[in-house]
Amino acid sequence: MSEDSFDLGPRRHPRRMSLTPMIDVVFLLLIFFMLSSRFGMDAVLPVAGGAEGAGSEWQGAPRLVDISPDSVSLNGVETPEAELAGALAALMPEEGAAVILRPRDEADLQRLVSVMDGLRAKGFNNMILVE
Template identity: 75%
Template structure:
Protein backbone atom coordinates (compact mmCIF):
# COMPACT_ATOMS: atom_id res chain seq x y z
CA UNK A 1 0.00 0.00 0.00
CA UNK A 2 1.30 3.40 -0.91
CA UNK A 3 -0.38 6.27 0.87
CA UNK A 4 -4.15 6.48 0.57
CA UNK A 5 -4.51 4.39 -2.64
CA UNK A 6 -4.68 0.65 -2.91
CA UNK A 7 -2.41 -1.04 -5.43
CA UNK A 8 -3.94 -4.13 -7.05
CA UNK A 9 -1.09 -4.78 -9.44
CA UNK A 10 -0.92 -4.20 -13.18
CA UNK A 11 -4.22 -3.58 -14.91
CA UNK A 12 -5.43 -6.59 -16.90
CA UNK A 13 -7.31 -6.25 -20.16
CA UNK A 14 -10.83 -7.72 -20.23
CA UNK A 15 -10.94 -11.23 -21.75
CA UNK A 16 -12.27 -11.39 -25.31
CA UNK A 17 -15.31 -13.53 -26.03
CA UNK A 18 -14.59 -16.71 -27.93
CA UNK A 19 -16.46 -17.10 -31.23
CA UNK A 20 -15.92 -20.86 -31.36
CA UNK A 21 -19.24 -21.84 -29.68
CA UNK A 22 -21.20 -19.52 -31.98
CA UNK A 23 -19.49 -20.95 -35.07
CA UNK A 24 -20.27 -24.49 -33.83
CA UNK A 25 -23.95 -23.60 -33.48
CA UNK A 26 -24.06 -22.06 -36.95
CA UNK A 27 -22.53 -25.19 -38.50
CA UNK A 28 -24.94 -27.45 -36.62
CA UNK A 29 -27.88 -25.40 -37.90
CA UNK A 30 -26.48 -25.53 -41.42
CA UNK A 31 -26.15 -29.31 -41.26
CA UNK A 32 -29.67 -29.66 -39.81
CA UNK A 33 -31.27 -27.61 -42.58
CA UNK A 34 -29.27 -29.37 -45.30
CA UNK A 35 -30.37 -32.79 -44.05
CA UNK A 36 -34.00 -31.81 -43.58
CA UNK A 37 -34.35 -30.19 -47.02
CA UNK A 38 -35.67 -31.93 -50.09
CA UNK A 39 -33.44 -31.45 -53.09
CA UNK A 40 -35.22 -33.50 -55.77
CA UNK A 41 -38.42 -32.91 -57.63
CA UNK A 42 -41.16 -35.48 -57.16
CA UNK A 43 -42.82 -36.91 -60.21
CA UNK A 44 -46.44 -35.85 -60.26
CA UNK A 45 -49.17 -37.60 -62.15
CA UNK A 46 -51.31 -34.84 -63.68
CA UNK A 47 -54.92 -35.69 -62.85
CA UNK A 48 -57.73 -33.20 -63.09
CA UNK A 49 -61.23 -33.84 -62.00
CA UNK A 50 -64.13 -32.50 -60.09
CA UNK A 51 -67.03 -30.45 -61.34
CA UNK A 52 -65.24 -29.04 -64.35
CA UNK A 53 -65.93 -32.17 -66.36
CA UNK A 54 -62.49 -32.09 -67.91
CA UNK A 55 -60.52 -35.25 -68.46
CA UNK A 56 -57.05 -36.01 -67.28
CA UNK A 57 -53.89 -36.51 -69.27
CA UNK A 58 -53.91 -40.17 -68.21
CA UNK A 59 -55.24 -42.29 -71.03
CA UNK A 60 -55.89 -45.95 -71.53
CA UNK A 61 -56.30 -48.76 -69.05
CA UNK A 62 -54.83 -48.57 -65.55
CA UNK A 63 -51.20 -49.61 -65.38
CA UNK A 64 -50.41 -50.16 -61.70
CA UNK A 65 -47.57 -52.56 -60.88
CA UNK A 66 -47.54 -53.64 -57.23
CA UNK A 67 -44.21 -54.93 -55.93
CA UNK A 68 -44.83 -57.09 -52.84
CA UNK A 69 -42.47 -59.31 -50.84
CA UNK A 70 -44.15 -62.39 -52.33
CA UNK A 71 -44.24 -61.29 -55.97
CA UNK A 72 -45.43 -58.79 -58.55
CA UNK A 73 -48.99 -57.95 -59.55
CA UNK A 74 -50.44 -55.91 -62.39
CA UNK A 75 -53.66 -54.03 -61.57
CA UNK A 76 -54.21 -56.27 -58.54
CA UNK A 77 -53.69 -59.58 -60.36
CA UNK A 78 -50.62 -61.65 -59.54
CA UNK A 79 -48.36 -62.01 -62.55
CA UNK A 80 -45.15 -63.74 -63.48
CA UNK A 81 -42.35 -61.13 -63.66
CA UNK A 82 -41.26 -62.60 -66.99
CA UNK A 83 -44.68 -61.79 -68.53
CA UNK A 84 -44.91 -58.28 -67.05
CA UNK A 85 -43.62 -56.40 -70.10
CA UNK A 86 -45.85 -58.30 -72.53
CA UNK A 87 -48.96 -57.79 -70.40
CA UNK A 88 -48.17 -54.11 -69.87
CA UNK A 89 -47.56 -53.55 -73.58
CA UNK A 90 -51.12 -54.69 -74.28
CA UNK A 91 -52.42 -51.98 -71.91
CA UNK A 92 -50.25 -49.13 -73.23
CA UNK A 93 -52.08 -46.59 -75.46
CA UNK A 94 -48.71 -45.16 -76.60
CA UNK A 95 -45.05 -46.07 -76.27
CA UNK A 96 -44.38 -43.17 -73.89
CA UNK A 97 -47.36 -43.83 -71.60
CA UNK A 98 -46.68 -43.90 -67.87
CA UNK A 99 -46.63 -46.96 -65.64
CA UNK A 100 -47.14 -46.57 -61.89
CA UNK A 101 -44.90 -48.66 -59.62
CA UNK A 102 -46.00 -49.15 -56.01
CA UNK A 103 -43.71 -51.08 -53.65
CA UNK A 104 -45.43 -52.59 -50.63
CA UNK A 105 -44.24 -52.73 -47.04
CA UNK A 106 -41.48 -55.33 -46.70
CA UNK A 107 -40.68 -55.54 -50.41
CA UNK A 108 -36.97 -55.66 -51.18
CA UNK A 109 -35.37 -52.73 -52.93
CA UNK A 110 -33.63 -55.21 -55.21
CA UNK A 111 -37.03 -56.55 -56.39
CA UNK A 112 -38.09 -52.99 -57.26
CA UNK A 113 -34.84 -52.37 -59.16
CA UNK A 114 -35.25 -55.69 -61.02
CA UNK A 115 -38.78 -54.75 -62.10
CA UNK A 116 -37.61 -51.31 -63.24
CA UNK A 117 -34.71 -52.84 -65.19
CA UNK A 118 -37.05 -55.38 -66.79
CA UNK A 119 -39.46 -52.60 -67.85
CA UNK A 120 -36.63 -50.45 -69.24
CA UNK A 121 -35.28 -53.40 -71.20
CA UNK A 122 -38.78 -53.96 -72.61
CA UNK A 123 -38.96 -50.36 -73.89
CA UNK A 124 -41.04 -48.86 -71.06
CA UNK A 125 -39.15 -45.83 -69.78
CA UNK A 126 -41.88 -43.62 -68.28
CA UNK A 127 -42.27 -44.98 -64.74
CA UNK A 128 -43.78 -43.23 -61.73
CA UNK A 129 -42.81 -44.50 -58.29
CA UNK A 130 -45.42 -43.93 -55.58
CA UNK A 131 -45.49 -44.77 -51.89
Protein backbone atom coordinates (compact mmCIF):
# COMPACT_ATOMS: atom_id res chain seq x y z
CA MET A 1 0.00 0.00 0.00
CA SER A 2 1.33 3.23 -1.02
CA GLU A 3 0.59 6.64 0.34
CA ASP A 4 -1.47 7.46 -2.73
CA SER A 5 -4.00 4.76 -1.96
CA PHE A 6 -5.30 6.56 1.17
CA ASP A 7 -6.66 9.75 -0.31
CA LEU A 8 -8.55 11.64 2.39
CA GLY A 9 -9.46 14.59 0.23
CA PRO A 10 -8.09 18.09 0.22
CA ARG A 11 -6.04 19.04 3.23
CA ARG A 12 -7.91 21.13 5.77
CA HIS A 13 -6.34 24.02 7.58
CA PRO A 14 -6.63 23.81 11.36
CA ARG A 15 -9.44 25.97 12.70
CA ARG A 16 -8.34 29.13 14.52
CA MET A 17 -9.33 29.40 18.13
CA SER A 18 -11.72 32.27 18.93
CA LEU A 19 -10.59 34.73 21.60
CA THR A 20 -14.08 36.15 22.18
CA PRO A 21 -14.99 33.88 25.16
CA MET A 22 -11.68 34.68 26.87
CA ILE A 23 -12.20 38.43 26.37
CA ASP A 24 -15.73 38.10 27.80
CA VAL A 25 -14.38 36.37 30.90
CA VAL A 26 -11.71 39.05 31.37
CA PHE A 27 -14.31 41.83 31.16
CA LEU A 28 -16.60 40.04 33.60
CA LEU A 29 -13.71 39.70 36.06
CA LEU A 30 -12.84 43.35 35.60
CA ILE A 31 -16.42 44.42 36.31
CA PHE A 32 -16.62 42.12 39.33
CA PHE A 33 -13.46 43.51 40.93
CA MET A 34 -14.42 47.11 40.16
CA LEU A 35 -17.79 46.69 41.84
CA SER A 36 -16.49 44.75 44.83
CA SER A 37 -13.47 46.90 45.65
CA ARG A 38 -13.37 50.08 47.71
CA PHE A 39 -11.70 52.99 45.99
CA GLY A 40 -11.18 55.22 49.00
CA MET A 41 -11.14 55.39 52.72
CA ASP A 42 -14.47 56.28 54.26
CA ALA A 43 -13.99 58.69 57.10
CA VAL A 44 -16.51 59.64 59.72
CA LEU A 45 -16.35 63.13 61.14
CA PRO A 46 -17.62 63.10 64.71
CA VAL A 47 -19.62 66.32 64.85
CA ALA A 48 -22.23 67.08 67.49
CA GLY A 49 -25.71 67.60 66.12
CA GLY A 50 -27.41 69.36 69.02
CA ALA A 51 -28.89 66.27 70.72
CA GLU A 52 -31.37 65.36 67.98
CA GLY A 53 -33.05 68.72 67.80
CA ALA A 54 -33.49 69.19 71.53
CA GLY A 55 -32.59 72.71 72.57
CA SER A 56 -29.94 73.25 75.19
CA GLU A 57 -28.89 76.37 77.01
CA TRP A 58 -25.58 77.85 75.86
CA GLN A 59 -23.05 78.35 78.61
CA GLY A 60 -20.16 80.76 78.68
CA ALA A 61 -18.77 83.14 76.11
CA PRO A 62 -19.40 82.65 72.40
CA ARG A 63 -16.99 80.25 70.72
CA LEU A 64 -17.52 80.66 66.98
CA VAL A 65 -14.62 79.63 64.75
CA ASP A 66 -14.86 80.91 61.17
CA ILE A 67 -12.71 78.83 58.82
CA SER A 68 -11.55 80.53 55.61
CA PRO A 69 -9.25 79.04 52.97
CA ASP A 70 -6.24 80.93 54.33
CA SER A 71 -7.19 82.08 57.85
CA VAL A 72 -9.11 81.23 61.00
CA SER A 73 -11.17 83.70 63.06
CA LEU A 74 -12.41 83.27 66.61
CA ASN A 75 -15.54 85.35 67.30
CA GLY A 76 -14.70 87.59 64.34
CA VAL A 77 -11.07 88.21 65.35
CA GLU A 78 -8.47 86.69 63.06
CA THR A 79 -6.38 84.25 65.09
CA PRO A 80 -3.31 82.30 63.99
CA GLU A 81 -4.16 78.63 63.77
CA ALA A 82 -1.36 77.72 66.17
CA GLU A 83 -2.87 79.99 68.85
CA LEU A 84 -6.51 78.98 68.28
CA ALA A 85 -6.59 76.26 70.95
CA GLY A 86 -5.17 78.57 73.61
CA ALA A 87 -7.64 81.34 72.77
CA LEU A 88 -10.51 78.84 72.87
CA ALA A 89 -9.38 77.41 76.21
CA ALA A 90 -9.73 80.86 77.80
CA LEU A 91 -13.39 81.02 76.65
CA MET A 92 -14.46 77.55 77.79
CA PRO A 93 -16.79 77.54 80.83
CA GLU A 94 -16.12 73.85 81.46
CA GLU A 95 -14.24 70.99 79.87
CA GLY A 96 -16.24 69.43 77.04
CA ALA A 97 -18.21 72.57 76.18
CA ALA A 98 -19.15 72.98 72.52
CA VAL A 99 -17.20 74.91 69.89
CA ILE A 100 -19.06 76.08 66.78
CA LEU A 101 -17.25 75.72 63.44
CA ARG A 102 -18.40 77.65 60.37
CA PRO A 103 -16.68 77.27 56.98
CA ARG A 104 -16.55 80.60 55.10
CA ASP A 105 -15.41 82.00 51.73
CA GLU A 106 -15.33 78.72 49.80
CA ALA A 107 -13.25 76.85 52.37
CA ASP A 108 -12.96 73.26 51.20
CA LEU A 109 -13.62 70.14 53.21
CA GLN A 110 -9.93 69.34 53.66
CA ARG A 111 -9.35 72.73 55.29
CA LEU A 112 -12.26 72.11 57.68
CA VAL A 113 -10.99 68.64 58.58
CA SER A 114 -7.46 69.90 59.24
CA VAL A 115 -8.76 72.57 61.65
CA MET A 116 -10.97 69.97 63.35
CA ASP A 117 -8.03 67.58 63.69
CA GLY A 118 -5.90 70.35 65.20
CA LEU A 119 -8.60 71.18 67.76
CA ARG A 120 -9.22 67.52 68.55
CA ALA A 121 -5.49 67.03 69.19
CA LYS A 122 -5.67 69.86 71.78
CA GLY A 123 -8.62 68.20 73.58
CA PHE A 124 -11.63 69.91 71.98
CA ASN A 125 -13.92 67.00 71.14
CA ASN A 126 -17.35 68.66 71.17
CA MET A 127 -17.64 70.53 67.88
CA ILE A 128 -20.79 71.73 66.13
CA LEU A 129 -20.67 72.39 62.40
CA VAL A 130 -22.96 75.13 61.01
CA GLU A 131 -23.37 76.67 57.58
